[in-house]
Amino acid sequence: MDSILKLVLEEVTPKPEEKKALERAVSDIIRKLLDVRDKHGWSYDVMHLGSTARDTWLSGSRDIDIFLAFPLSEDERTLEEVGVKAGIEVSEGRYELLYSSHPYVRIEHMGFEIDIVPCYKVSNASQLRSAVDRTQLHQRYLKEKLTPRLCGEIRLMKAFAKGIGVYGAETKTRGFSGYLLELLVLYYGSFLEAVRAASRWKPPIIIDIERYYTPREAREVFDAPIIVVDPVDRRRNAAAAVGRQALSAFIAASSVFLAKPSILFFKPPQRRLPNEVSEHIAVVVFKLPKAPPDVQWSQLEKACSKIRAYMEEHGAQILGSGFWTDEVDTGALAFKLASWQIPEARVHYGPFVWQREASMKFIERHLGREDTAEGPFIQDFRWVVVKKRESDVLKVLKRLLSDSSTMKSIGVPSRIAGSIEEGYKLFTEKNILELKGTRLEAFLTKVIDRTPQYVRWGRRDLNPRPPALH
Ligand code: CTP
Ligand code: MG
Numbered sequence: 250m251d252s253i254l255k256l257v258l259e260e261v262t263p264k265p266e267e268k269k270a271l272e273r274a275v276s277d278i279i280r281k282l283l284d285v286r287d288k289h290g291w292s293y294d295v296m297h298l299g300s301t302a303r304d305t306w307l308s309g310s311r312d313i314d315i316f317l318a319f320p321l322s323e324d325e326r327t328l329e330e331v332g333v334k335a336g337i338e339v340s341e342g343r344y345e346l347l348y349s350s351h352p353y354v355r356i357e358h359m360g361f362e363i364d365i366v367p368c369y370k371v372s373n374a375s376q377l378r379s380a381v382d383r384t385q386l387h388q389r390y391l392k393e394k395l396t397p398r399l400c401g402e403i404r405l406m407k408a409f410a411k412g413i414g415v416y417g418a419e420t421k422t423r424g425f426s427g428y429l430l431e432l433l434v435l436y437y438g439s440f441l442e443a444v445r446a447a448s449r450w451k452p453p454i455i456i457d458i459e460r461y462y463t464p465r466e467a468r469e470v471f472d473a474p475i476i477v478v479d480p481v482d483r484r485r486n487a488a489a490a491v492g493r494q495a496l497s498a499f500i501a502a503s504s505v506f507l508a509k510p511s512i513l514f515f516k517p518p519q520r521r522l523p524n525e526v527s528e529h530i531a532v533v534v535f536k537l538p539k540a541p542p543d544v545q546w547s548q549l550e551k552a553c554s555k556i557r558a559y560m561e562e563h564g565a566q567i568l569g570s571g572f573w574t575d576e577v578d579t580g581a582l583a584f585k586l587a588s589w590q591i592p593e594a595r596v597h598y599g600p601f602v603w604q605r606e607a608s609m610k611f612i613e614r615h616l617g618r619e620d621t622a623e624g625p626f627i628q629d630f631r632w633v634v635v636k637k638r639e640s641d642v643l644k645v646l647k648r649l650l651s652d653s654s655t656m657k658s659i660g661v662p663s664r665i666a667g668s669i670e671e672g673y674k675l676f677t678e679k680n681i682l683e684l685k686g687t688r689l690e691a692f693l694t695k696v697i698d699r700t701p702q703y704v705r706w707g708r709r710d711l712n713p714r715p716p717a718l719h
Pocket of ligand 1: 427
């Protein structure tokens with residue numbers, strides 16, 4: 250274990266040259282932001298926050314968080330306008346305009362990706378006006394508690410979370426933010442202690458470093474499977490974004506890692522599609538309307554679950570489904586089916602024979618109809634019919650995808666419904682290998698085989714008598 254952690258730590262700690270390059274980029278952009286401020290007579294302080302300011306960033310990551318802190322007296326419109334103008338002015342023309350609670354600017358600068366985010370300058374949680382104001386309080390809190398040893402432990406924790414696929418609070422992952430992982434390490438004292446604790450977690454998990462609440466109060470205030478009260482703001486659950494899937498994965502992977510430590514947890518091998526796919530699978534690839542990634546992911550999630558429910562209602566047996574986007578202009582929905590065939594008849598129960606009017610209507614509606622295979626007949630006091638239905642899953646799916654108004658009526662987000670109606674590419678196990686080597690490959694492997702990879706790495710120890718290998 251020790252040697253694994255030592256090796257990983259060495260890899261994830263930025264080398265001195267990398268740190269120097271980062272410091273150069275940071276001081277350069279800060280100077281530029283101060284220059285434009287003075288030139289225009291604007292009033293903000295420039296703050297370098299986030300993991301690069303706390304020395305808890307992973308080697309190779311290129312994200313720098315710069316905040317422009319305005320006095321509380323500034324009105325919100327001015328803050329937004331000036332913040333964006335300043336960001337654009339230092340960008341030398343290459344920038345992206347993004348939104349969280351406020352608009353902010355992302356630029357490329359000296360090999361780094363820098364977010365320039367306007368916020369208010371606050372000194373405690375009672376002054377908070379927007380979510381991004383909290384970041385400076387996080388910084389102050391952590392700076393005071395972190396030591397070089399803890400920074401290393403945090404890097405291990407981040408690398409582990411990344412390796413098992415739960416790093417990031419965005420909709421795409423619904424996992425653990427960098428800040429949350431920092432709090433976990435701080436609370437438990439080290440990476441290994443945090444993992445040991447996590448292997449014993451059972452929701453609801455309550456971590457309240459500053460002891461703002463009793464466990465019962467915390468459960469009442471926050472309704473979530475994992476509650477990590479933000480030490481700088483008792484009203485916020487720093488783990489609010491953690492979903493059930495990421496939480497389970499974190500618990501499960503922690504146990505497996507302790508039973509069978511492996512460097513693979515930190516450096517999972519790339520998954521590849523096999524040379525032959527025998528599973529029944531349908532993948533719909535289409536042009537996804539432009540939107541912020543969180544919006545794209547959540548719309549895809551909705552489209553996927555609605556289309557899945559529609560197919561199930563039509564008799565398809567669906568083993569699994571998934572969705573993916575490149576966060577630019579391509580979306581994909583995938584369904585894994587038990588079979589391409591749906592039984593072609595379905596029993597439909599009607600009213601009891603003594604429900605006179607309903608019975609007459611039922612007979613009227615079904616007798617001699619084209620889609621009636623048998624009946625109406627009587628069984629256990631009730632009228633019953635056997636109805637015919639489409640037995641080809643592919644036909645059911647294609648019919649739906651060609652008709653945006655049906656898609657909208659079942660709850661598929663309208664922009665996605667419209668875009669699919671205009672055109673899509675359909676892949677099944679017959680031609681899915683065309684997607685080998687594309688950006689969709691890793692996602693497709695996960696739809697075809699949902700086994701978390703780490704159970705394989707730990708298998709021998711978990712299963713005392715493994716089946717004989719041949
Ligand atoms: N933040 C937060 N909650 C989130 C995302 C961000 O409170 N869900 C705040 C944290 O204070 C965080 C800062 O915004 O430190 C910067 O966000 P981000 O760059 O996402 O995280 P880092 O802490 O910088 O970690 P890393 O970049 O290494 O993932
Ligand atoms: Mg960051």
